[in-house]
Amino acid sequence: MTQSTSVNRRVVLAARPHGLPRLTDFRIEELPVPAPQDGQILLRTEWLSLDPYMRNLMEEVGPGYAEPVALGAPMVGGTVSRVIASRHARFHEGDLVLANAGWQDYALSSGEDLLALGDMAQPSLALGGLGMTGFTAYVGLLDIGQVQAGETVVVAAVTGAVGAVVGQIAKLKGARVVGIAGGADKCRHAVEVLGFDACLDHREPLLAERLAAACPTGIDVYFESVGGAVFEAVLPLLRLGARVPVCGFIAHYNEDALPPGPNRLPQLMASLLQRRIRMQGFIILDHYATRFEAFRRDMAEWVASGRVQLHEARAAGLENAPQAFIDMLQGRNLGKQVVSVADSQAFEPGERPSL
Amino acid sequence: MTQSTSVNRRVVLAARPHGLPRLTDFRIEELPVPAPQDGQILLRTEWLSLDPYMRNLMEEVGPGYAEPVALGAPMVGGTVSRVIASRHARFHEGDLVLANAGWQDYALSSGEDLLALGDMAQPSLALGGLGMTGFTAYVGLLDIGQVQAGETVVVAAVTGAVGAVVGQIAKLKGARVVGIAGGADKCRHAVEVLGFDACLDHREPLLAERLAAACPTGIDVYFESVGGAVFEAVLPLLRLGARVPVCGFIAHYNEDALPPGPNRLPQLMASLLQRRIRMQGFIILDHYATRFEAFRRDMAEWVASGRVQLHEARAAGLENAPQAFIDMLQGRNLGKQVVSVADSQAFEPGERPSL
Numbered sequence: 001m002t003q004s005t006s007v008n009r010r011v012v013l014a015a016r017p018h019g020l021p022r023l024t025d026f027r028i029e030e031l032p033v034p035a036p037q038d039g040q041i042l043l044r045t046e047w048l049s050l051d052p053y054m055r056n057l058m059e060e061v062g063p064g065y066a067e068p069v070a071l072g073a074p075m076v077g078g079t080v081s082r083v084i085a086s087r088h089a090r091f092h093e094g095d096l097v098l099a100n101a102g103w104q105d106y107a108l109s110s111g112e113d114l115l116a117l118g119d120m121a122q123p124s125l126a127l128g129g130l131g132m133t134g135f136t137a138y139v140g141l142l143d144i145g146q147v148q149a150g151e152t153v154v155v156a157a158v159t160g161a162v163g164a165v166v167g168q169i170a171k172l173k174g175a176r177v178v179g180i181a182g183g184a185d186k187c188r189h190a191v192e193v194l195g196f197d198a199c200l201d202h203r204e205p206l207l208a209e210r211l212a213a214a215c216p217t218g219i220d221v222y223f224e225s226v227g228g229a230v231f232e233a234v235l236p237l238l239r240l241g242a243r244v245p246v247c248g249f250i251a252h253y254n255e256d257a258l259p260p261g262p263n264r265l266p267q268l269m270a271s272l273l274q275r276r277i278r279m280q281g282f283i284i285l286d287h288y289a290t291r292f293e294a295f296r297r298d299m300a301e302w303v304a305s306g307r308v309q310l311h312e313a314r315a316a317g318l319e320n321a322p323q324a325f326i327d328m329l330q331g332r333n334l335g336k337q338v339v340s341v342a343d344s345q346a347f348e349p350g351e352r353p354s355l
Numbered sequence: 356m357t358q359s360t361s362v363n364r365r366v367v368l369a370a371r372p373h374g375l376p377r378l379t380d381f382r383i384e385e386l387p388v389p390a391p392q393d394g395q396i397l398l399r400t401e402w403l404s405l406d407p408y409m410r411n412l413m414e415e416v417g418p419g420y421a422e423p424v425a426l427g428a429p430m431v432g433g434t435v436s437r438v439i440a441s442r443h444a445r446f447h448e449g450d451l452v453l454a455n456a457g458w459q460d461y462a463l464s465s466g467e468d469l470l471a472l473g474d475m476a477q478p479s480l481a482l483g484g485l486g487m488t489g490f491t492a493y494v495g496l497l498d499i500g501q502v503q504a505g506e507t508v509v510v511a512a513v514t515g516a517v518g519a520v521v522g523q524i525a526k527l528k529g530a531r532v533v534g535i536a537g538g539a540d541k542c543r544h545a546v547e548v549l550g551f552d553a554c555l556d557h558r559e560p561l562l563a564e565r566l567a568a569a570c571p572t573g574i575d576v577y578f579e580s581v582g583g584a585v586f587e588a589v590l591p592l593l594r595l596g597a598r599v600p601v602c603g604f605i606a607h608y609n610e611d612a613l614p615p616g617p618n619r620l621p622q623l624m625a626s627l628l629q630r631r632i633r634m635q636g637f638i639i640l641d642h643y644a645t646r647f648e649a650f651r652r653d654m655a656e657w658v659a660s661g662r663v664q665l666h667e668a669r670a671a672g673l674e675n676a677p678q679a680f681i682d683m684l685q686g687r688n689l690g691k692q693v694v695s696v697a698d699s700q701a702f703e704p705g706e707r708p709s710l
Contacts, residue, residue: 064595064629227624240419249624261616268620269582269604272636274419279634281627 003044003105003318003342008033010074010104011321017058020329025058026075026322033106041088041109043081045101048318048339049127050077050325051161052225052248065283075103075321078132080123082342091116098126103321105341128161128336129310130299136247136284137165138295140223142173143287144245144280149174151220154211154237156230158199159186159311161336162247166223167196168308175221178214180207180230182331189334194309208233218242224249224279232264235271244279311335358399358460358673358697363388365429365459366676372413375684380413381430381677388461391442396464398436400456403673403694404482405432405680406516407580407603420638430458430676433487435478437697446471453481458676460696483516483691484665485654491602491639492520493650495578497528498642499600499635504529506575509566509592511585513554514541514666516691517602521578522551523663530576533569535562535585537686544689549664563588573597579604579634587619590626599634666690 003009007030014027036042053063057076062068069075079101083091088111091097098115101107117126128134140162141147153170157163158179167177167190179190179199190199198214200207211233218239224231227249238244271277302308313333315324321339328337358364362385369382391397408418412431417423424430434456438446443466446452453470456462472481483489495517496502508525512518513534522532522545534545534554545554553569555562566588573594579586582604593599626632657663668688670679676694683692 063625224624227621231620231624246624246627249621249628258617258619259621261618262613263616263618264613264620265586265618265623266582266604266614268623269579269586269601269636270418272601272634273604273638274636276636276638276641278636279627281624281629281631281633283628283631286631 004033006033007031008104008106009318010102011318012072012074013058013069014071016060016071017055021055021058021322021326023322023326028319034108036085036087036108038087039110041083041091041111041114042085043079043097043099043101043107043109044084044342045079045081045105045107045318046096046340046342047080047124047127048077048101048103048321048341049079049132050315050321050328050337050339051133052329054325055329065285076100077102078127079107079341080117080126081107096120096123098131103318105318124312124314124336124338124340125310127338128312129165129303129308130296132284133161133336134165134299134310135287135292135295137162137169137223138299139284139287139291140245140247140282141166141169141221143291144282145221145223145243147173147175147221150176152176152178152215152217153221153223154178154180154215154219154234155196155223156180156226157331158190158196159194159334160225160331161333162225163223164190164194164311164335165308167194169302170221171195172302172307178211178219180211180226186334202230208236212237221245223247235268238271238275238277240275242275242277244277246279246281247284313337315339317341359388361388362386363459363461364673365457366673367427367429368413368424369426371415371426372410376410376413376677376681378677378681383674389463391440391463393442394465396438396443396446396466396469397440398434398452398454398456398462398464399439399697400434400436400460400462400673401451401695401697402435402479402482403432403456403458403676403696404434404487405670405676405683405692405694406488407684409680410684420640431455432457433482434462434696435472435481436462451475451478453486458673460673479667479669479691479693479695480665482693483667484520484658484663485651487639488516488691489520489654489665490642490647490650492517492524492578493654494639494642494646495600495602495637496521496524496576498646499637500576500578500598502528502530502576505531507531507533507570507572508576508578509533509535509570509574509589510551510578511535511581512686513545513551514549514689515580515686516688517580518578519545519549519666519690520663522549524657525576526550527657527662533566533574535566535581541689557585563591567592576600578602590623593626593630593632595630597630597632599632601634601636602639668692670694672696 015025017025056063057069079099081099083095096117153175155163155167159181170177177196179196187199190196219237222234222244224246225248318341370380372380411418412424434454436454438450451472508530510518510522514536525532532551534551542554545551574592577589577599579601580603673696
């Protein structure tokens with residue numbers, strides 16, 4: 001399906017999922033392309049970002065940091081969008097902007113939430129390594145995790161959008177990096193392409209034993225985005241004064257109720273106390289005002305010098321966003337998951353292959 | 356039983372407890388009073404400190420921050436001790452010192468772990484509000500908890516040695532203080548004597564609902580020393596950016612195995628993330644070098660001006676230390692639990708009554 005100049009396709013929330021979302025929880029609607037009023041900008045979506053936090057916004061009660069998506073409303077999401085028409089002084093037809101247009105072909109904006117992108121060789125990176133997910137990795141590892149040279153950093157979902165950047169920043173700060181990922185292909189990629197010291201497949205047995213062997217001096221920083229069995233394997237290995245930045249817990253996003261026992265909360269408390277561990281949740285929205293400029297400067301330099309590689313998994317076509325999202329929640333992507341919504345961009349030359 | 360000049364009574368660990376310790380887990384032995392060698396000091400115990408951490412040292416595998424007590428060895432513990440004989444240049448007969456002589460009448464020391472106390476009106480306070488437990492409250496609330504004026508602070512075990520000081524420091528920093536304690540008498544003491552804004556009896560039903568009503572704007576700092584049901588009531592009320600210093604989890608010290616489900620760890624992770632909560636365990640031993648002088652100066656001023664009241668629960672006689680310890684683990688004390696080991700001190704004039 002191609003983008004039309006007269007029809008706005010949008011993916012709306014058709015039903016609140018129980019557990020892993022299904023395709024029937026989404027519905028594609030077609031509406032006329034809206035017309036901008038005074039002060040408004042009409043945007044056409046070129047790239048749509050798919051991120052685990054969106055699963056939380058599908059619940060009736062939102063996660064607190066953002067409003068839940070209403071039934072029948074379009075799914076929300078960050079986009080790279082083209083200005084098609086503007087009745088706003090600061091934005092002009094043809095401008096490329098970072099926007100929050102959601103899962104649809106067209107959207108109106110008042111301009112307040114737009115960031116001009118200028119010329120970028122690979123604009124979709126503004127949704128990933130050069131944008132929200134890269135920034136999450138940067139703040140989480142450096143500000144919350146306070147990694148030091150010589151320390152051991154364990155990174156969950158290490159081939160994902162955030163994890164891959166966390167691991168690479170940790171390496172260039174002089175840390176030893178042990179990744180955890182689902183599947184042998186991902187682990188090979190983590191070691192051979194991303195250059196991490198080790199990577200463990202959490203689907204194989206004896207994760208706790210293998211992790212202990214891979215971290216002979218224990219773990220100084222655990223970058224948490226997963227929860228579940230991975231955290232249980234990590235907890236006994238956390239060293240005195242360890243830091244645990246928590247940016248997600250994807251293993252539990254699809255749970256409808258508290259999981260069965262035993263209750264591991266007391267064990268966590270005991271570990272926090274005995275080993276003076278600091279765990280801190282963070283939401284990247286809080287940090288743009290103070291840290292985004294430093295991130296943008298550092299990351300641009302690291303990417304330009306090849307010290308950080310940014311990988312993308314690209315789905316083609318807005319109509320395939322629901323399946324790509326469901327796949328991502330099951331860890332089927334390698335790197336940042338985006339959707340090329342404008343057809344001309346789906347197979348642009350020079351893109352990196354995704355596994 | 357009185358202290359003898361020739362016999363050293365000591366309370367040794369007779370058996371490792373399962374759950375709450377019993378009197379049969381302890382045994383009193385009598386040995387000759389040892390003689391100091393060159394460089395050594397002979398100490399006679401005047402006051403023995405009883406603290407929840409000691410329960411952890413009764414396990415075969417220690418908590419990490421201190422060695423477990425060996426079977427047949429004397430129980431460890433902080434003491435206020437008198438120098439009886441000295442072959443050490445810095446200490447002299449008659450000096451009163453803060454020591455780690457353990458649960459016994461006499462002990463030898465190399466002097467390295469002694470702190471001269473000078474003249475104190477109430478030397479036992481060096482074990483409590485002016486010592487380790489007061490320092491724990493100070494560092495936990497100010498450094499880890501970073502309380503601000505106008506915030507709501509919830510304090511578990513608020514009539515205990517640490518909690519009562521946490522609450523009083525929070526009040527003098529301009530916070531609203533809601534205590535949690537076991538029993539109506541303690542709650543009355545917390546409000547009427549210690550001056551807290553409210554106190555909830557965790558033994559009464561509907562703790563979660565009552566806590567929500569007592570904290571209409573949520574909780575900014577939760578000072579954790581208990582765990583269990585209290586923490587479960589607190590968690591949903593923690594505000595954005597809340598801090599949770601963890602100095603203990605006494606509700607779980609007597610557990611032999613992981614408690615039954617549901618597993619509340621994922622719920623904790625979700626809360627940490629969504630509300631950017633920082634939880635941090637700390638062990639007060641880590642902070643003496645950097646913060647003890649500031650604590651000593653501030654606390655001396657607060658106590659002298661009456662802004663902080665220090666209450667003690669006193670047991671009389673070393674032979675009663677095991678029962679007093681068991682009682683303390685069940686929350687039967689009000690304020691810091693000490694044992695007067697030197698008989699002359701058991702009922703000194705001017706002591707505050709304990710409930």
